[in-house]
Amino acid sequence: MPAVQETIDQVRQIDVDQYKYGFETTIEVEKAPKGLSEDIIRFISAKKSEPEWMLEWRLDAYRRWLTMDEPTWARVNYPKIDFNDIYYYAAPKGTTGPKSLDEVDPELLKVYEKLGIPLKEQEMLAGVQKSKIAVDAVFDSVSVVTTFKEELKKAGVIFMSISEAIREHPDLVKKYLGTVVPTTDNYYATLNSAVFTDGSFVFVPKGVRCPMELSTYFRINEKNTGQFERTLIIAEDNAYVSYLEGCTAPQRDENQLHAAVVELIALDEAEIKYSTVQNWYPGDKHGKGGIYNFVTKRGDCRGKNSKISWTQVETGSAITWKYPSCILRGDGSRGEFYSIAVSNGHQQIDSGTKMIHLGKNTSSRIVSKGIAAGVSENTYRGQVSAHRKAENARNFTQCDSLLIGDKCGAHTVPYIEAKNSTAQFEHEATTSKISEDQLFYCLQRGIPTEAAIALIVNGFVKEVIQELPMEFAVEAQKLIGISLEGSVG
């Protein structure tokens, strides 16, 4: 059908050059020497004035990492990473940790303004922003500011950078850090445990419903620098928190590494909602540059009737390797995973989830929408398992792929494992293209091809978009449009 062909051609031509966050900012930075060694780890730990136990924890992880091999099972291809050719620590000069807003370098504030991230509390209070969102801004290796800290404190919520939390709430960090993603978990998580620089810490005490959305905005700015963030969120009994995460990086010819670890812990009746809009630089139209995004995200529904919900919109990165998972340990606990993964140009995505049913009457739901265009590869990889004692485990999985053009690939690799006769699993997957009937119907009603495709793609991903907090939903929809370059949006 000619109309479709036209769109495909357009997608091909315009390619990934629409990345609008590709600017670089010149800010004086302080860096650790390139490369990885015990000395570098000591340097990072010292920079952050960490207690001794934290340094030991890091060094243990590092020694372990030295014995490990890079995983090769994912459907992604990239040249071997030289882990000694990376800066593991880079911080805007004079920044050792977050300060109050008026102390932050105005240059930095400009960066966030340009990215559209609201940091000024008074503006938000004045109603410039529709609803209140507390932001932790992480720039390269450090958190530069965390907003609304005081107001949150009044509610009993701790929201600060993890570096600060290690100093100020060592007992909480010690109690929970590494209990969901152990330091030995996998190659990248182990690396992260050794060298993580910053990230967010959230603690919502018993019975507290966090009064506003929390969010962290990650920016990689410095060249040849890896970002290794670590986030830890704890919701005690009957607590609730919704957390958002966004990220961008400048346009560069070299690949940069981002290896994060996120741990969520939900105790009895608690609920954590974690949303991500991942928009790291995806590389140019020839596949040059872009972020290598190797992320370990896992939630532990530790308490009874607890709930953890992951929502992700993945449009960026040259390579995405990411499986936000739920361990459904508490009886009656529930895990959810909603994902939109858009790949274009030379992007490679291998993403999905794991739902591990351990407790009784646990349930999970997976909705994954993959859209592949250009010469990209888009893989859903997921695991659903019910263990012997997981009576009445329930899972529903829906996993749909949409292909735009005939040079890309869409793949589905689900692992379904039932060890309990009362388990009920349902898995459905489809792969299709935008149907000519749908398109024709729109055209006949006077909707031009571009708009029609946008409409259809939006319909395709709607179920997931609905799971995002309102402000993010609009943003995400736009982003998906941009990622599909001109053909939509």
Next chain:
Amino acid sequence: MLEIKNLHARIAEDGTEIIRGLNLTVKAGEVAAIMGPNGSGKSTLSYILSGREDYEVTEGEILYNGENILELEASERAAKGIFLAFQYPVEIPGVATMQFLKVAMNEQRKYRGEDELTTPEFMRRVKEAAAELKIAPEMLRRPLNVGFSGGEKKRAEILQMALLEPKLCVLDETDSGLDIDALKIVADGVNALRSPDRAVIVITHYQRLLDYIVPDTVHVLYKGQVIKSGDKTLAHELEANGYADIIEAAA
């Protein structure tokens, strides 16, 4: 024939109480209509009578010919003559309708200590009953209820009723999804089974079905209780004025 005394029942899974102190008596030969708004517990009552495990009886008793049947399994109640015509007959792929009929008829006979039917006898009975209900033999070869239209499913239910010769028939919203012709066929089928030693409970939303299956008594169910009983004129009253007045009067 049937005596329900102060029945209380709830959904086993979540404990929601549906039936709250229901009393009802149906005599042999009687056709009793049970009417009520959505959510009043009509379908639940039919499931409890027939022994579905998803419901728990917490209080009261159900006497069927003087015997308390609450401890009996669904299949035992069926063999004793309780028949439920389902509102939504269940599709069972892989089980041919004929095969199903034969197993059901013979298992019931076995339970009652009767001899199994010979194949020719079985065939004869099915053919006769199917012809009465205008059911094509081809339909009987298909898997049970699979791909049947709404009308076909309901007719298949009545066919089973005719073949199994129950003593107490419970028709759960048998008129739903039927056009007028199908409704007549179904009603004729039911009427043909009326007899002095057989009771029929017709559960319905609307008066319509009762024009064809004329009841001896009408009971209004609301919030798990019978709030009013009367003769067939009560159904006409409901049709004209709705449930609101009766509910108010009872409250």
Next chain:
Amino acid sequence: MNMQQAIKMTAAETALVDAYTAQIGDLPGDGSVLSVRDTLVHELKTAGLPTRRVESWHYTDLRTLLRAVPTADPTAFADRVEALVAGATVLSVRNGHADLKGNAPEGVTIRSYTDSLLDGSAAAGLAVLGTDDAIGRINGGLVRGGLELVIADGTELEDPLEIQLVQSLGQAHTRFPVSFGANTKATVIERHLSTNAAESLISSVSDITVGEGAEITWIVLQQQGAADTHLGQIRFDLAKDAKLHLFLINAGGKLVRQEIHGKTSGEGADFKLRGINLLGGESHTDVTFTLGHNVPHTTSTEIIRNVVFDRAKGVFQGKILVAKDAQKTDAKMACNTLLLSDDADLSAKPELEIFADDVQCGHGATVADIDHTQLFYLMARGIPENKARAMLVNAFVAEIVEELDDEPLVEALESVISAWLEKHA
């Protein structure tokens, strides 16, 4: 192989390599065949049996599961059994040795596979499908016999051909290259059974080529003994407008891996897989399937039904690959499981790998207990619970059998199924 330190061989690995060494000079084959055998056994020795780290063996760690291998006994004797359906032409293979007595139906040429090994014409076909093809390796190294069938263009066989593999004990490694000519029509029953409770190890590879416009039904009925290891492989290649209906029933064996690897090579080709896995006892049964839709306009549907009792473990891996230019591919795969015991276990991995955009592909997988609404419906009609359950389990698999448009065959398979269910349910 690489320079890796040689792994310590397990008892089974040692036994397989020893079986080869012991038979050297006795295994049939010309120079080219022997050189292939050497390579395969060397690979087996260096790579070992696959572990769960090999993706295609993720749920069947053969290295751990295959604890021992019974010794080959050349003197073992087995009787032929009656054909599954009356009128079928039985091609008997007992303890790995083909019996060439009897008449072939018109249009069918039968040759001993041992002869093809001896004259070297079998050498090319011994190549493995990939580095993870352990069955190809074991079978290629040790195969002694089998049959080579050629069905001439236009042949329409009225009665089924039954390749009857009867095993008493020890080992058997067989191969069946079968070539169906253009516009042929035939039903073949590949039937594996065991005559006693003694332990056996079977490997068997069927290599099926279906010519243009041919319509073939191929049934694999596996009824090995409760102590047996069955390593089966079906390879197929479909030409233009060829139709293959592959029907698989697993109703026996202790450790079973049944692989099916095929491709569509001509437009209009249509493939149908129907599988029934009846699993009980302590058995481990793995059905692994890959299908390459390599050209445009080909279709496939796959339906697998698993019934798992006792402490049995079931595995289904299915992968549909749609090649770059294979537009208008229509492929649908479903895997449904009834888990009927708390100790039963089922893992499924239904994969799609798609490189063409104008396709309709989907898969579904369900795991569940018996449907309670259906059970209640049957009981409300007076059928006691245990009988109602048996009816539903039977219906779950019978539905698939009925798709075969051949009444005697349907009846024969249904009686195999109900006999199995009666014994295990």
